[in-house]
Amino acid sequence: MKRMIVFCLALLTALSLAACGNEPAGKNDTPTVTDMTQMYEKVQQTVQMPEMLKLDAGMMLDYCGIRQEDVKQAVVAICADSLRTDEIWLLEATDEAAASRLMELANKRLQKKGEESKEYSPQQYAVVEKAQLVQKGNFIALFVSPDSEAMANVF
Numbered sequence: 001m002k003r004m005i006v007f008c009l010a011l012l013t014a015l016s017l018a019a020c021g022n023e024p025a026g027k028n029d030t031p032t033v034t035d036m037t038q039m040y041e042k043v044q045q046t047v048q049m050p051e052m053l054k055l056d057a058g059m060m061l062d063y064c065g066i067r068q069e070d071v072k073q074a075v076v077a078i079c080a081d082s083l084r085t086d087e088i089w090l091l092e093a094t095d096e097a098a099a100s101r102l103m104e105l106a107n108k109r110l111q112k113k114g115e116e117s118k119e120y121s122p123q124q125y126a127v128v129e130k131a132q133l134v135q136k137g138n139f140i141a142l143f144v145s146p147d148s149e150a151m152a153n154v155f
Contacts, residue, residue, distance in 0.1 A: 074091045127146055132148040
């Protein structure tokens with residue numbers, strides 16, 4: 001617990017220092033560019049996760065409905081154990097309209113996972129109920145995990 005608090009404080013300090021840099025006038029509302037692969041690695045370092053399978057662009061479309069033209073960058077991973085509901089989406093949408101579509105897609109995904117898990121596993125349904133869906137500008141994250149709150153804090 002102490003390590004997590006120290007990590008969060010260090011991350012906040014780094015972010016606040018990064019915000020102090022010189023920016024051209026009128027650019028203050030532009031979200032900071034974040035590498036989704038690095039973000040995924042930070043999440044992995046913060047919480048213990050089961051074995052996850054990263055989806056390629058074709059699998060993201062087939063499995064989740066995420067269209068490549070809607071994302072600048074994306075990391076989507078699902079649990080290798082098909083009996084668990086764990087799933088992570090880290091997306092940067094191409095624009096506001098794409099972000100809106102992706103948020104709707106993520107909400108539908110959560111609803112579907114909830115319906116499926118309610119029938120076969122109350123434990124996994126509880127995990128889905130604790131899921132975190134976060135949007136910051138065109139950046140979107142979906143965390144379905146027993147540790148979803150800690151993952152969302154990293155994001």
